[in-house]
Amino acid sequence: MLYTSEALQxxxxxxxxxxxxxxxxxxxxxxxMLKRPREDVVxxxxxxxxxxxxxxxxxxxxxxxxxxxxxxxxxxxxxxxTMCVVEEPSDVIALEKTNxxxxxxxxxxxxLSPLDGIGPDDLKVRELLARFPGDITEVxxxxxxxxxxxxxxxxxxxxxxxxxxKISRLARGIPVGGNLEFADxxxxxxxxxxxxxx
Amino acid sequence: MRxxxxxxxxxxxxxxxxxxxxxxxxxxxxxxxxGKTNVLEAISFLSLSKSFYAANDAQAVMLGQDVLEIxxxxxxxxxxxxxxxxxxxxTSGDKAIRVNGSALEKLSALVGMFPAVILSPEQGGIxxxxxxxxxxxxxxxxxxxxxxxxxxVMEYRRVLRQRNxxxxxxxxxxxxPARELPAWTDELVGLGSRLIHMRERFVDGVHTEFxxxxxxxxxxxxxxxxxxxxxxxxxxxxxTAEIAGCLREAIARREAEELRRxxxxxxxxxxxxxxxxxxxxxxxxxSQGEQKTLLIALKLSExxxxxxxxxxxPILLLDDVFAELDRHRAARVMHMLRSTAGQCIITATDEALxxxxxxxxxxxxxxxxxxxxxxxxxx
Ligand SMILES: Nc1ncnc2c1ncn2[C@@H]1O[C@H](COP(=O)(O)OP(=O)(O)OP(=O)(O)O)[C@@H](O)[C@H]1O
Ligand SMILES: [Mg+2]
Ligand SMILES: [Zn+2]
Numbered sequence: 001m002l003y004t005s006e007a008l009q010x011x012x013x014x015x016x017x018x019x020x021x022x023x024x025x026x027x028x029x030x031x032x033m034l035k036r037p038r039e040d041v042v043x044x045x046x047x048x049x050x051x052x053x054x055x056x057x058x059x060x061x062x063x064x065x066x067x068x069x070x071x072x073x074x075x076x077x078x079x080x081x082t083m084c085v086v087e088e089p090s091d092v093i094a095l096e097k098t099n100x101x102x103x104x105x106x107x108x109x110x111x112l113s114p115l116d117g118i119g120p121d122d123l124k125v126r127e128l129l130a131r132f133p134g135d136i137t138e139v140x141x142x143x144x145x146x147x148x149x150x151x152x153x154x155x156x157x158x159x160x161x162x163x164x165x166k167i168s169r170l171a172r173g174i175p176v177g178g179n180l181e182f183a184d185x186x187x188x189x190x191x192x193x194x195x196x197x198x
Numbered sequence: 199m200r201x202x203x204x205x206x207x208x209x210x211x212x213x214x215x216x217x218x219x220x221x222x223x224x225x226x227x228x229x230x231x232x233g234k235t236n237v238l239e240a241i242s243f244l245s246l247s248k249s250f251y252a253a254n255d256a257q258a259v260m261l262g263q264d265v266l267e268i269x270x271x272x273x274x275x276x277x278x279x280x281x282x283x284x285x286x287x288x289t290s291g292d293k294a295i296r297v298n299g300s301a302l303e304k305l306s307a308l309v310g311m312f313p314a315v316i317l318s319p320e321q322g323g324i325x326x327x328x329x330x331x332x333x334x335x336x337x338x339x340x341x342x343x344x345x346x347x348x349x350x351v352m353e354y355r356r357v358l359r360q361r362n363x364x365x366x367x368x369x370x371x372x373x374x375p376a377r378e379l380p381a382w383t384d385e386l387v388g389l390g391s392r393l394i395h396m397r398e399r400f401v402d403g404v405h406t407e408f409x410x411x412x413x414x415x416x417x418x419x420x421x422x423x424x425x426x427x428x429x430x431x432x433x434x435x436x437x438t439a440e441i442a443g444c445l446r447e448a449i450a451r452r453e454a455e456e457l458r459r460x461x462x463x464x465x466x467x468x469x470x471x472x473x474x475x476x477x478x479x480x481x482x483x484x485s486q487g488e489q490k491t492l493l494i495a496l497k498l499s500e501x502x503x504x505x506x507x508x509x510x511x512p513i514l515l516l517d518d519v520f521a522e523l524d525r526h527r528a529a530r531v532m533h534m535l536r537s538t539a540g541q542c543i544i545t546a547t548d549e550a551l552x553x554x555x556x557x558x559x560x561x562x563x564x565x566x567x568x569x570x571x572x573x574x575x576x577x
Binding site for chain 1: 353356364377384396
């Protein structure tokens with residue numbers, strides 16, 4: 001055994017599973033937890049279990065939520081005619097922070113990527129189509145500015161166009177919630193040169 | 199741009215070499231295996247962030263040493279000075295590039311900053327080798343002059359892999375292709391048509407100059423031509439949208455074959471350049487010296503293209519170009535180099551090979567390379 005405690009070894013292994021955490025950091029985090037008061041550790045452990053137990057996916061927009069349908073889908077203050085399609089729940093959080101968008105969302109759970117074995121059936125595309133026909137008249141495709149996000153945008157455009165809603169997309173190249181100032185030169189020059197419009 | 203000073207530490211066989219190239223032509227002269235090509239390779243790190251021929255950075259670290267450093271004082275045409283430092287660690291392969299003290303976050307940020315045009319024996323393949331070598335040539339030139347081309351190339355490669363995976367999956371499963379295939383085709387066609395458009399424009403921009411340079415180098419004999427070969431239906435002067443239409447049709451025509459082979463069969467990754475002398479394919483009919491002359495003409499055309507597009511005079515690096523040339527052609531090459539505005543570094547095993555030496559002074563320098571050291575020849 002590498003460590004003098006099996007419990008410690010277990011915890012290090014769990015931390016090391018987290019994205020961006022190597023074994024060294026995992027050990028440091030574990031020893032840090034060991035020094036914390038017991039009640040703090042219990043609080044954290046509970047928080048971990050709670051996100052798992054209390055959070056589900058909204059049956060309408062597929063975003064993470066505690067109530068189904070979620071508070072955005074049921075809110076009377078949101079415009080029910082506009083829908084923004086994003087890849088991940090984190091994109092909803094980023095867009096909400098801007099306070100610019102007052103419509104509804106749809107969270108796909110990723111983007112098309114044959115190399116990763118991801119096709120339309122692995123995304124919440126069926127759930128998206130189920131929202132038509134309805135009140136929605138405008139769809140904004142706000143997928144990531146990657147090759148996969150772009151393919152997904154094209155795929156959804158082909159799928160949604162016959163349904164009659166107006167389809168638009170975020171300006172190509174500028175990352176979601178991004179700022180012109182921070183976009184690199186290549187992104188900017190491509191944005192200026194202009195992309196194929198939908 | 200101009201390299202004012204160059205300092206190599208533990209770079210290949212150069213333990214500690216300091217060098218001041220001339221403002222015009224610098225001849226690196228020395229026997230085989232003394233370290234001439236290595237100096238050019240070091241400059242390619244400054245320009246392209248990597249070796250112009252070796253795929254592995256760590257290989258350039260002097261055997262038995264841990265870290266190589268290439269330090270250079272470089273001046274832009276407008277006079278702005280840069281201190282550029284490249285380090286590579288042998289054990290980890292870690293590479294860091296600092297410009298005026300600050301480390302570049304992305305190495306690709308260096309591409310185009312200090313443009314170079316390089317002609318080395320490995321590039322003989324551009325004329326007579328496989329089509330992939332000619333596509334690589336186009337991609338390197340255009341990436342140096344256009345950041346959007348560089349971004350498009352990288353995305354195109356990724357889209358191609360994604361689309362090929364779908365085709366391969368369908369082939370292996372013996373089913374029709376997945377229903378999202380048209381989306382990948384659209385994206386491939388969008389990026390691919392932009393690449394084809396840029397490549398067409400490049401060939402269009404250099405072909406007259408290429409023919410003239412070839413004629414000037416060869417004496418009067420032979421009309422040289424270069425053409426871009428791409429998907430059926432795409433003709434000269436088309437806009438990106440028209441190219442996209444043709445490419446889409448070319449892919450559609452090969453639908454059945456694509457499924458049988460599990461690969462994308464039309465697009466810039468299948469295109470080629472054709473070189474001809476008097477209407478005959480150079481790869482099959484041209485002699486060694488004629489092929490070398492074509493290559494020099496191409497590189498000098500590239501040189502002018504890069505100058506104009508980057509707004510910065512590139513440095514011209516010619517490794518061993520005189521070996522296959524007769525005396526007359528060598529003299530004409532030297533004559534042409536003297537009339538280019540920028541800096542030019544050439545290598546030869548013997549000064550006599552360069553046909554017609556300039557007067558050696560501060561502008562044109564002759565440096566003797568001997569067992570990993572450099573010293574100015576006394577004239
Ligand atoms: N990582 C390394 N460490 C030490 N020496 C190296 C390393 N890589 C290559 N060399 C040596 O550098 C020497 C000089 O190479 P270089 O290609 O620069 O010679 P050159 O002067 O261009 O010769 P030629 O006229 O034959 O082309 C070679 O003998 C080679 O063994
Ligand atoms: Mg050499
Ligand atoms: Zn919801």
